[in-house]
Amino acid sequence: VVKDASTGETIIGANVVVKGTTTGTITDANGNFSLTVPAKATLSVSYIGYQTVDVPVEGKSHFVVDLKQSAVALNEVVAIGYGTVKKSDLTGSVVAINADKLTKGLATSMTDLLAGQIAGVNITTDGGAPGSSASILVRGGSSVYASNQPLFVVDGVPLTPEGVNGVANPLSFINPQDIQTVTVLKDASATAIYGSRASNGVILITTKKGRLHQKLSISYDGNTSASVNSKLMDVLSADEYRHFIDTYWADASTGMNTKAALLGTANTNWQKEIYQTAISQDHNLSVSGSTGILPYRVSVGYTDQSGILKTTYFKRTTASVNLSPSFLNDDLKMNVNLTGAYIVNSFGNTGAIGAAESMDPTQPVYATNGVNSTIGKNYGNGYFMWMGSNGQPLSLGTCNPLSALTQEQNDSWVYQSSGSMQMDYRVHWLPDLHANLNLAYDLSHANGSVVIAANSPMSYVWGSDKTGSAEYNPYYQSKVNTLLDFYLNYKKTLGINSIDIMGGYSWQKYFDTSWNSTTYATNPGQNVPRVDTPEEYYMVSFYGRLNYTLLDKYLLTATIRNDGTSRFAPGNRYGVFPSAAFAWKIKDESFLKNVNWLSDLKLRLGYGLTGQQDIPPTVNGVFIGYYPYIPNYTTSTANNGAAYEFGNNWYQLIRPNWYNTNLKWETCTTYNAGVDFGFMNQRFTGSVDVYKRITNNLLNVIPVAAGTNFTNNLLQNIGSLENKGVEVTLGGRPIITHDFTWDVNLNASYNYNNVTKLTRSGTANYPGITTGAISGGTGNYIELIAVGHPLGAYYVYHQLYDSKGQPIEGAYGNGGMYISKHTGTPPWTMGFASKMTYKKWFFNFAMHADIGNYNYNNNAAGQDGLVGTYTSSGYLSNTTHSAIATGFNTIQYFSDYFIQNASFLRMDNMTLGYNFDHLFDTKLSASIYGTVQNPFVITKYKGLDPEVNGGIDNNIYPRPRVYILGLRVNF
Amino acid sequence: CTNDLNVTPLDTKVSTATATFKNTATPYIEYLAKIYAGFSTGGLQGGDNQLDISGYDGGSQAGYLRPLWNLEELPTDEAMCCWNDNTIQNFHTFSWTPTDIFLNGFYARLYYQITIATSFLQETTDAQLQSRGCSTSLIDSIHTFRAEARFLRALCYDNVLDLFRNGPLVTDSSPIGTPTLPPYATAQQILNYITTELNSCQADLDAPAVGYGPTYGHANKAAAWALLARVYLNANTYLGTNNTQYYDSCLTNCNKVIAAGYKLEPTYQNLFTTDNYKSQEIIFPNIYDGTNLTTWGGLMFLECSMVDSKNQSITNAPGAWGGNRAVPEFVARFTNEETNYTLDQRYSMLYQGFNHPSIDDNTQFEQGTPLLKYVNYSSTGVKSTASFATGAFPILRLGDVYLMYAEAVLRGGAGGDKATALQYINDLRDRAEGSGGFTDLEITSSQLTLPFILEERAREMFAEATRRTDLVRFGDLTSSSYLWQWKGGVKNGTGVDNHYNVYPLPSSDLNANPNLKQNPGYN
Known part of the structure; x- marks a missing residue:
């Protein structure tokens, strides 16, 4: 019989193995097992969450094995x-x-x-x-x-x-x-x-850190992988396109039949031209151990990841050192961390993705464009590009997609380093009291540039100059974040009461400076003078926490924090954020103590107030900066396209900037109730949480009365919204045998988001704040932030359909635009992970699902307008089979036809591998594995990929399918 | 360390009022320059970057001239747009609403300009200048700047009055940067404010300067007079009155402008070239420059939106955007009304190359008649190679003043006479024929009638952002007496409700400022 050492309960499903062999069994529903073994064998009994026990058989035929719960669990x-x-x-x-x-x-x-x-x-x-x-x-x-x-x-x-x-x-x-x-x-x-x-x-x-007395351990973990594009847009082939142009633009009476003259003779699959199979590698080496009192861990990593879009890559070298010595008989514990990273990124021009979809497939990739007789110039550096009737490149014409990748370099070089030194001192004469000091920095330093080759198609079409000159746009940013944290912690148990009190002070400074060349230079090597924009803000905080435990069953936590930020005016600078939580370990009550199948039951109740002051640098086109409450003026930079002429002189401009002295914290009140439970000795565990979160005084960029500030949309504390939701997490080991185990983890959550207040006065006629800029047209938005609706709700027309279910172009239901109940954020999300081991084989997979999210298929909306296949400035654009099926002549950006169900289930990755133990009779162990990432997605969504951040689907960089071969070795 | 929370800007380009304004002239000139530049580009960086206004596209919605042009031209026979940009097509079909993004964007621009002009005045009072140690001569020149700021503010209020009729009134005493809401002002109150301001700021404005000179770019006394003439000419429309005293005042101001020495540009086309700063006709220019003052709105838009690949080479427009073109009824303002229209150089700006003047299908740019008025080359034919447009848009010019003079006389104003009016009109028509002293297009006194004025304004002022105002004044914007293609959303045109004579106040401001009242007919 195998039993729990502390409770005496029998353990079901424990592993019993004859040591050194593969002979074994598991315990039955009563904790019993039977096994035929040699007399001198040793039994090894193990179970998850318990320490493994070795029992010498010594000729006995009956055993009571007490397993102790392992400290880790x-x-x-x-x-x-x-x-x-x-x-x-x-x-x-x-x-x-x-x-x-x-x-x-x-x-x-x-x-x-x-x-x-x-x-x-x-x-x-x-x-x-x-x-x-x-x-x-x-x-x-x-x-x-x-x-x-x-x-x-x-x-x-x-x-x-x-x-x-x-x-x-x-x-x-x-x-x-x-x-x-x-x-x-x-x-x-x-x-x-x-x-x-x-x-x-x-x-x-x-x-990761080294541990005291740890033996030297070296491990290598690396992989090589191949990424392939899994799906292309369904554009017309060159022959299909020729046929389409000939038939669609056939009306001679209005002179519309001249478009076919623009067709070329090539057969180009532009999407195939821009994508590649990308080979990548990743190597990591770490050494950890302990030299006397000094545990250490040193690691280096190198990642070289290529993208499936040609010319894109990400290369990273990282190094980290961790030292965690103890001094003064363990009274002083130190932890020193130092990390560094160097990243080289080549972003490519992702505009090539959209261009490959719309570029005329009858045009060649390479061509020598007509020589302009007046200046004797060949355009495009050998790439085909659209030319106007005047012999000049068409600045609105689609850019040759391949040239967009090869003729532009968009690279960055970034250094980052962070370090911290943490000291925890146990006060020698009062060991219950700890003093903790943490000093840290985090800095990053980025240089980058966008370089466009002279005379490339880019330089006429997508550059800022559009005259064919080379362009060089360097940029720079540096950030330094420094921290000082100090707290005292006192823990004491007195009989049935135990307390844990912590109180501290924190000082943090954020500094950044940045610059980008606002005028392009025509020479990529040119030294462009740097005009930095430095900014800083500080936060000063006082905080404390009390944990009180009664009878080791009733747990109370209370926290409070008083934060001050330099972003707000002195009167509004400080915010107090309290919280309280109560937990009850019901399982430890006498009435459940003997319920064997139930191994854990805990109730948690919590309440808390949190804040928000973190405003992105630019919000809705409004530059926020770190001084939003100070009235201030900005002077325009010279040679920047914004000066004014008086007489013969051009003057720079001084602009008063908006400010709001009344800015303060946004606050969020959260109520949470949760239950944790476990069955069969924690073989199955789970938790359920329900919550409600109410945000008030939203930091919101919303219309301000005309004539009252130097902007139309001012950052103000107006508005409220709420989130309500449920979360379920389940985990377990449905199968445990000697050879075969199966672990699963499942989570599901539901969140409902609703804006409850948006404006100061709340006029019914005010529909809300337009947001969600889309691609196509100028200044078009597809979302509306409106009271009574979730954030990101689409604002569209109700499409009408004919009897065959075909959308009728331009026919919309009454009432004008309406706010859709759909958003791009999924109300339901789920994840499922599975790990199986069979002997030395392992097979893992993870998948996740979003349910109830809808995308605005911007890509289709922009394509579904067949007259767009010809643009009056003089070029043709490809279209898709689905656009022909939709049959719209003119683009209908605001039709709810393009609000499309984007629920999906994605298999994130599947891994099959094999473990080698004690290779060559050493302590060398290894595993090799093969992984397929993103093997499939199940969805009804009509676009390329249903998983779109924010829901506006527009030329997403396709998620590749990746085949990975990996190796892990431990010495 | 809690003192660390008291920060001041580190960026040398950003500073507080006390650090910015001291006792030298440059910051005051640069602040004034910003007010002017706000009529040309949308932000603190070319191409409408570092936008003043948010939530709108800088070039197309939040600038000054492009949205003004859209609001003045799209609901008329002079322009119909085939783009899919948001609600742009609602203007020609008379189906705009208070949430319209183009309306909201332009209104935001107007009040932004009003606010910075007001702030300039609040920042430059004599007491403040003296306390900063400004010299007497500097204070004197700042008095001129202040008068210009008041002129520019009045110009915006004129747009408010004309397009929206009523609206919030921000004045020198309005507290900026506080939650205090401006009061609602009626058309009468706004009109009074504009005329009072323009009449009183004149004293400190520069004397009229004809042609290019050291005060080029500054609004001068003649600009104030010409703007007053425009306000008085339309005053009865704005107020719903029939008071001929307004025409008297119009004439008084027209006479002052004409006496100042401005001359008609001998060649009509040269009013719209890259070097039209030389023109002796332009009273108040709205300046653009291909490198120093760039935008996707303004003159760039006027040049590019009317051209496509077929006609781009005619004007050397920096882009071929293929958006706006006139409907056939506008072309008829020449072909049906003028016997000698082929002699009229203004008619030659109507591009005939599409051979499909009727807009049967608005998705096709190659239907209708683009108006190729603004060109990207100089009076001597030198093409600009900059990627943005260069030149000035004439906000106020002598030709317009002549037309206002004639109309005010015909409407019964005192201070002018019909013979002089006829002379001015014939001057314009002679010029339209060319600079060779032609007289073929001249009219007789009996032909000089109010309906003729509206026709002549169409021919002389087309695509100069006055058409809607003119049609409203003559009662033709909404009526069924004058119809054009797609007016009211019907191919052959239909009359629409009279409330469309005035645009609605934007719903965003009605919501932010409960003092305001929506205009009749909108909700």
């Missing part, structure tokens, strides 16, 4: 911000994930690891570009214009939210291989300790 420590707690003592909605245990594909940043893995955390990558960014929404967006990104805290250091120019994803500085755990704080009772920056959740990242 029971006492697993979870970071909660300025401290840690045991997992079982959590009072808030907190999810901690061990990064090494995630099933993963090609992960260049943490966001690639976490997509679909956590209930209530919706991660959408911006597309398939190497190193591309991702949007992360924790429990829906709580802000309209202020940032909706969660706060990232790496080893105690909050990161700047926007990253740096030249790197699409600020999290790509962190090599995912260096991440130990990721902890997501979801509800306000957990996040409020981060006060003003915590409204959108907090993600705590802990990096």
